[in-house]
Amino acid sequence: MFIFPTVPRFVQSLGVAFVLGLGTLGCQPAVEQVGQNGQVEDAPVADAMDITVSIPPQQYFLEKIGGDLVRVSVLVPGNNDPHTYEPKPQQLAALSEAEAYVLIGLGFEQPWLEKLKAANANMKLIDSAQGITPLEMEEHDHSHGEKKGHDDHSRDDHDHGSESEKEKAMGAVMVADPHIWLSPTLVKQQATTIAKGLTELDPDNQEQYEANLAAFLAELEQLNQELGQILQPLPQRKFIVFHPSWAYFARDYNLVQIPIEVEGQEPSAQELKQLIDTAKENNLTMVFGETQFSTKSSEAIAAEIGAGVELLDPLAADWSSNLKAVAQKIANANSAQP
Numbered sequence: 001m002f003i004f005p006t007v008p009r010f011v012q013s014l015g016v017a018f019v020l021g022l023g024t025l026g027c028q029p030a031v032e033q034v035g036q037n038g039q040v041e042d043a044p045v046a047d048a049m050d051i052t053v054s055i056p057p058q059q060y061f062l063e064k065i066g067g068d069l070v071r072v073s074v075l076v077p078g079n080n081d082p083h084t085y086e087p088k089p090q091q092l093a094a095l096s097e098a099e100a101y102v103l104i105g106l107g108f109e110q111p112w113l114e115k116l117k118a119a120n121a122n123m124k125l126i127d128s129a130q131g132i133t134p135l136e137m138e139e140h141d142h143s144h145g146e147k148k149g150h151d152d153h154s155r156d157d158h159d160h161g162s163e164s165e166k167e168k169a170m171g172a173v174m175v176a177d178p179h180i181w182l183s184p185t186l187v188k189q190q191a192t193t194i195a196k197g198l199t200e201l202d203p204d205n206q207e208q209y210e211a212n213l214a215a216f217l218a219e220l221e222q223l224n225q226e227l228g229q230i231l232q233p234l235p236q237r238k239f240i241v242f243h244p245s246w247a248y249f250a251r252d253y254n255l256v257q258i259p260i261e262v263e264g265q266e267p268s269a270q271e272l273k274q275l276i277d278t279a280k281e282n283n284l285t286m287v288f289g290e291t292q293f294s295t296k297s298s299e300a301i302a303a304e305i306g307a308g309v310e311l312l313d314p315l316a317a318d319w320s321s322n323l324k325a326v327a328q329k330i331a332n333a334n335s336a337q338p
Contacts, residue, residue, distance in 0.1 A: 048069055049069060049099045049201060050071050050073065050094070051066070051072050051073070051102060052073045052095050052100070053073070054102075055076050055082060056076075056077070056316065056319075057317070058102055058128070060319040061191055061194060064191070064212060065198060065212045066209070066212070069198070069208065075095075078315040079315075099122075100126055100197060100201055101123055101126070103125060103126065103129065104128060104178065104181060105128070105134075105178055124197065126198075128190040130193050131193070132190075135248065136176065177248070179245045179247065179314060181319070182246060182248050182314055184220050184252065185224065185252055195210065219320070228253060234330075234331060236334040237255050239333065241258070241259055241260065241288045242289045242290055243259065243260075243290045243314075244257060244261060246312070246314070246326075249323070258275065258279075261297075267297065276305055279305045279307065286302075287308070287309050288309075288330075289311050291315075292314075310329055
């Protein structure tokens with residue numbers, strides 16, 4: 001889900017954060033957890049394993065598979081940009097006590113991963129992207145993009161069959177698209193990997209993990225069918241998004257995402273004109289922004305084509321309901337084509 005640019009400021013501050021965090025381990029208060037409905041809930045049973053994940057959708061997966069046998073901490077809150085987020089000292093302290101860290105493959109995990117392992121040699125790393133063949137994206141040095149701290153991402157490679165002179169000049173590097181959690185099909189693979197990792201940590205409860213996994217896989221298949229039913233009959237398969245998070249989702253359901261963001265930056269005048277022309281040619285009536293980003297470019301394009309703007313959230317904690325909502329928004333936007 002994966003190589004993203006590193007965050008030097010974060011790396012530089014990591015050692016200090018660990019010192020501050022480790023010093024508080026002996027006097028941590030009871031941990032409150034936020035459930036999928038956004039309400040504060042009691043923590044699971046006292047002997048539950050402490051598992052840390054990178055983003056909120058992973059918490060959904062872990063709780064489906066681990067149930068009360070796991071206590072899940074999310075490193076990056078859903079309203080933050082994972083690429084620039086800096087964990088707080090108390091989060092790093094909790095990480096030093098975690099029995100496992102479930103990787104999504106996001107590049108922001110890489111700069112400090114070795115330090116985490118050094119501080120907690122017994123922490124198991126579960127790479128949920130194992131066995132998944134990723135789509136490719138282009139990574140560049142971005143410093144001028146319209147973003148809320150975003151450092152990378154490009155137009156989806158369906159628009160770029162070959163490397164342009166601009167890409168060469170900017171030093172384009174093909175990297176793995178990290179957004180594997182937005183594909184129910186790929187989540188099946190992630191769930192299987194997670195269940196295996198939990199079983200290795202806690203073999204006494206293997207039957208429970210396997211039973212939970214089987215139930216979750218059935219839920220995923222049902223979700224896959226529901227999304228297909230929503231999206232299959234659409235006469236228009238294209239949709240415009242600001243940030244190219246939805247390539248795996250689009251592939252699953254025979255859609256084409258047209259991202260506004262170009263190599264991590266807001267589009268040039270020529271690229272903006274191409275986007276507007278494409279939208280008009282395809283009678284697109286909706287431009288999709290994302291909750292973690294500015295809507296400036298989305299609104300500019302929408303104004304030019306007489307379209308509306310709606311927000312999608314790739315990091316929503318209630319993962320299943322969110323994907324249904326996303327599918328319905330795309331269907332509503334594309335079902336009334338001439």
